[in-house]
Amino acid sequence: MLNAPLDDFSPAELRDLLLAERARREQAEAEIVRLRSTSRIPVLNPNPLMRLNAAGELLFANPAANKLVEEMQTTGPSRVRPQLMHAAAQALRTGEVAHRELLANGQYFLLFTVPVVEEGYAMLYLTDVTAQRQAEQETREQREFYEAILDHLPAVVTVLDPDQRYRYVNPYAEPDPARRRARVGLTFADHCAARNLPLALATRRSQMFERAVRTRELVSWEERWPGPDGQTVLFWVCYYQPVFGPEGVLRTVMCYGLDITTRRQAEARTRQSEAQVLAQQSFTNLVLDLNPNLIWVRDAEGNTVFENAEMKALRRRISELAGIESMEAAMSKEEIQTSVLADQKVLRTGQPLTIQTSIKLANGEVCWLQTVRCPLVQADGAAQVLGVSTDITALKAAQHAAEAAATARENFLANMSHEIRTPLNGVLGMTSLLAKTGLNEQQRDYTAVIQHSGRHLLNVVNDVLDMAKITSGKLEMEKSAFNLCDSMANAAQPLVMQAREKGIRVLATRLRDSCPHPWVLGDSYRLNQILINLLSNAIKFTPAGGTVTMAGHYVAETEDTLTTEFRVSDTGIGIAPDKLDSIFQEFTQAYADTTRQFGGTGLGLSISRALATQMGGHLSVQSEPGKGSSFSFITTLPKASAAARQAALAPLAPVQEAAVRGCRALLVEDNEVNREVAKLLLEGHGVLVDEAASGIEALELFEANRYDVVLMDIQMPGMNGLEATARIRAHADLRRATTPILALTANAFRADAEKYAAAGMNDTLPKPFDEAELLSKLASLIAGVREPLVEVKATATPPVTTPATPAKKTASKPRKAAAPPATPLYDLALLHETAHGSTAFVNRILASFHANTTGSVADLRAALAAADWPAVAAVAHKLRPSLRLVGAARLTPGLAAVEAEAATDAERQAATEGLVAGLEELLAALPAHLNS
Template sequence: MDSLLPVSPDLLNAAQAHERIQALEQELRQVRAEARTVEARLGQLVNHLQEGILLTDHTGHIALVNERFCALWELEEPADYWLGRRWEEMAAVMLPLAADSVMFEQRVHALRAAGQPVFNELIELQDGRVLERDFVPVRQIDGLNARTLIRLRDATEYQRATEQLRAVASIPGQNPNPIFRIDADGQVLYSNTAANVLHASLEEKDQNRLFTKAQRLAAAALSQNTPWQVDVPVGASFYAVFVAPFPEEGYANLYLVNITKRMLAEQELNHAKDEAEAAVRARENFLANMSHEIRTPMNGVLGMAAQLGKTRLDTRQQDLLRIIRTSGQHLLSIINDVLDMAKITSGKLEFEQTAFNLCDSMNEALQPLMHQAIEKGITVSGTLLKESCPLPWVLGDPYRINQILINLMANAVKFTERGGHINVVGRQVDSTPETLTVEFAVTDTGIGIPESQRARIFEGFTQAYADTTRHFGGTGLGLSISRAIVEQLNGVLTVESEVGKGSTFRFQLALPRTPAVVEAPAMSSYNTGALHGRRVLLVEDNQINRDVARMLLEEWGVVVDEAENGQQGVDMYQQQLYDAVLMDIQMPGMSGLDATAIIRQLPDARQANVPILALTANAFRADNARYLAAGINACLAKPFEEAELYQELKNLLQEPNTPAVTTLSYDLTKLRALSHGREAFVGKIIRSFLANVPVSIAQLEAAAASGDWQQVAALVHHIKPGIESLGVREVAGALQQLEQLETGHGTEARPLHEAVARLVAQVKRALHELRQELPANS
């Protein structure tokens, strides 16, 4: 009898990884359930408020609206009807109800354009009612996606009461609301019965606070001869105080109206807001941890599989290795989809801006899927974009744009049976000197989509049929991700389908043109020998990942020293000169960022400026920006390809005087591309930068020195476009970290001061060097 084949250790590792994934998926489901509970509680609370609430997201769609808001505007449709619709649709229904529709429309657009909070603004309606509106721009946690919160109250009775207060000012003693009369010296000349009752109900400390505040309000109103209206706390209650000055008589009247119920409702809405934000943060933290926990072992699995592939294997072993690598890559694509979906729901989907050939990029992206279709027995035809587009160079994110077409093509292959057909068409729709508009369409002869399900297929984790995953696989995220990418690029993704006959997905994009970039010829082998003889310190707490990195580095002739944690890495680094450091970020005890901070503060300049490459299992670009701001030179996400690691190290270790690296701290390539060869335009931008930025830099240093981080964020936001247009190097991480302070999500003070110092030093150097780009007579 033949003996049983031994179980491969690699297969055991894959099984363990699968068990870990199942556990993580269970944790993800639990977090989602908790998030839904918080959302449900928020919805119940909002619908019980006496105020109308409307929240629009950064795309202008209605994210939250309660029934009270619809009732105040007397809208026929319920709140659920408006969810997901653009705010302009609702505004169009409101417009005829306003007493002055033209002024109402102009004011709405003015508020949204200004982006500044406005409180207690009155809206008069044709039916005689008066609504009071608060318009509050609200920032998301990442500080990049603005939302707008509108709070609405029926102020009809309040306005009538205010008018009545004015009407009965001559008989204040009969007024049911507290009234005080205070002269310029702060003396109380008169208080009515209601004021005396209020005074008697307060503790002594609250009485003193009330009169101190009243005296200040009266003095301010008299000195400026201007009426005031403010909300103030009085004991355990809140009052709206209307201050009417009478300068000729030498006193001011203060009229108080109890607004405690309104203020408590607002506070409840805010403790709800905090819970919702906490749920979002919990989800983001979980996803970051999940990314780390999965990518770390996946780096070991795929890295060791690559090393195993370099050994002599028989045919069966090669098949087993192919299964391991294919399964690993499939698992990695799933976690990438889940992370992308999380970024979309949090408004954090990231886009790069780089020059690329749209035809070549999308053609290369489709090649693997076309081979899959042919292997499945599906015929493939198409029309290449280059047949109608002679100038395909654009500015954008090739990875994200390719992702759309890859998802559509992958679905076509998945849902089309053997003997079917797929047709892919790319064509130029419009062309101007500044913009290229293209359309792509993918048509298949697959199972088709029922009309009732066509809207749902673009929702996250949703597929057209209940048994789709069982029959065809997949997470149901591809179309949702594709639609989000298209919409963020200001395009539209549509579908036409008939059950049993197939589907057509198409989208149009308008992309900015850019001059063609001369690409370096592809090398037959990435290993050029440039790393041979270099000494590198590898700081990584995971033994398998250290083995993977060491095998690769030694294969390239690199001398490798290993440290198992951050503290050991710092100790070893201070005893030996290294050409570069490979730094893991998440390690027990001293993290990679802490170790980097210590290295950057060493007294020896050569040691302090060593190139540091972060090997991170986190997949969020916001994390990379934080790493770069902390002094990391470059980041490489796990699991990585051999060529990626080689190229990153090669770039970091190139001598400064070699042609491949410029010593200047700026790069005018992007500016010159935008100028279309007009050097006068380039000079104009440089002169503006030289004239205006030094003042902003001085203000930035002063704001950082005083700890005014909100002002720091505002200044960075102001100078960022100029810095990016002139390609000032190595400041992207510092810019993003400091700009995010506007929403209060900054890190500790020391990293912030370091980020400011790094940004200021680089900009000052660029200012000095940019003068050389101007003609002598400028």
């Protein structure tokens, strides 16, 4: 810059001055550019830069320090601001550069503080070391993790350097921390010398070390160390794993040692017990092979895992008889499927299963097996099936023989009962009529003998039938409400009179004296039968002047049951002690001459005990010869509800015709005679009847009309009654689908009634039916109640009795009396009773019978010629109600024979031929009409 006036300078000097000034300006501009470029360095620096004065005021900060600037400028509490201000003040005070770590906003910084004392400020340089600190933390945590594993690992772990010196020893190898630290830097040879271990261990380990380094692979070996007591031997297995660096230089060798002493000792014990195990296994196999049962094990896939000798023998037998190598190939698909399904059920449920199966052999024999299958779960959780099969072929044969014998016995008893009772009722009936005619004294005596003998024979037949029903399990018990005290007293009353006539004193204790409300549910008839049997025996075996005592006693009760005891005692002849058990056996009496002196079959006590047992009670006896006997039975019966008592006490009312008059019924019956009878009976009471002769015709009428009730026959050609019922129940109109259906059937057994109810029928009526019972059931169905509106008991003529007839035998008669006396071919008594005196009705039935039965005879002949036994049975079943209506009892056995499932072809042929001949004889003798 010029300080003198320009006039003082020459042009040359002025030029030099200008050039120098230009040079300085250019130099200054260059410096400005350099400074501008240099000033960008702190601005572009990714690390925070800050300038603070001694007072902590922020003089400069680059963009990377923005977050720190915010901390500096905040007025609230801050952990970072005091640290930065303190660092700047301390650096200016000491004049020295300082560094430290700083945590700000979750980041780690390395802080360098540079004082500029002459300017009065300090520069703060911060470097972000967060990633480095996190890596160090992860490395530290990883190291701690592996150290924790090594510290708790139940095995020896050491690390050797290339000179075979310890660099690391885990706590399992050396629990004491001081000794563990002392081993670092020593060799294994030094350790052996310090612990008095065999030097051979060190030599062996050195060799293994060299091998691992040379082969660069894992090496293992086994060592034996002396135990602490100097007697035992410790077994160790050791591993050396060399670790090389990237450049191929050996860095370390990892050593791992595992104590296998327990395993070696267990192996030694196992080897010592192998002989015992083999002996036990041989013994077990011997027991299984000598077992007569078939024992086998199959897995979940059906593969056989084990078989004993007996099972293998059966397998060989089956395959050899069939000429096939595999037993399964010789079995039928059904036999195999039964076995497979049984195995699957055991595996699915985990429960044992017992079934009986059969295998048909190639020679025609059938082998029956009863097999118990049990789930067998192995140690690995695999489920298998253990089977133990017993050959029950002989037992099955005996069972079938017994069943056949029982069936034959039942059939024989039924047939003999029918054949005896039918003429016997005729004898008794005609004798009763004969007794009412004018007879002289000798003839009356003869007639009385015939009556007494006939009644005695009838009672014997009744006892035999009762015993047959009990032993076959077919005796059905009723369950109705009754007063136990009154029922027993009424049943005993006739016998009391008989005893007094014999000169026997009778003493009685009523049940009501100890039980004021003896109303129960049960079978009063069978209970009375027990009491009457006991009382009848007491009177029979007690001489005149003796005493018979009857007593009913309260025993116990619960909220739902009543337990009572009835006792009958006498002062009669008594029973010897060695005879007390035998008197309850069938057809057995205490003494051989009892029947000759007193009569009887020896069945009364057997029947009484069986009845008491079936009702949950027990019949017992106490007796002493010459001093009399005392029989008692205890029963526990359900208490009758108040409603049941009221119903039992309500007087029986006649069926009101108004209950059915005007209703519309569909009568489905293929037998024209039965259809005619039912129609006439129903129309006589104002019922509108539509007839259908088949199931198909019935469905057509049902679709076209609405009915209050349907009377459905069961067995019909084409569609039977069960199928027609199913179609009605499936009707789209729900109200019509629920139309009441009454089954009409000749099979009036309980099992059949249950089957019909399951098929959708509301009630069952046996054919030929009683008029009152038919009307009662119809009224109940139309009213929509489950039970009949009125209890109807079929009228039947009981056997004629006289005071001389033992009352015990009277009580043993069956519920329903036998068929009325039959003429050789027919008896129209039931038809006349059904017609209510209407000859027109009888003539219509007779004409219909002739017309339909003639066609049935033709059908029987055609079926007989073709040996079509099902067709024969169908015709016979169809004829049964009609034949009963006209009283053709002689043909009933023929009907049963052709319908019997167990009959042979020869028996069916003979029965059918006899039935055809009997029908033709009946048609020739039966009038087609009666004169009015």
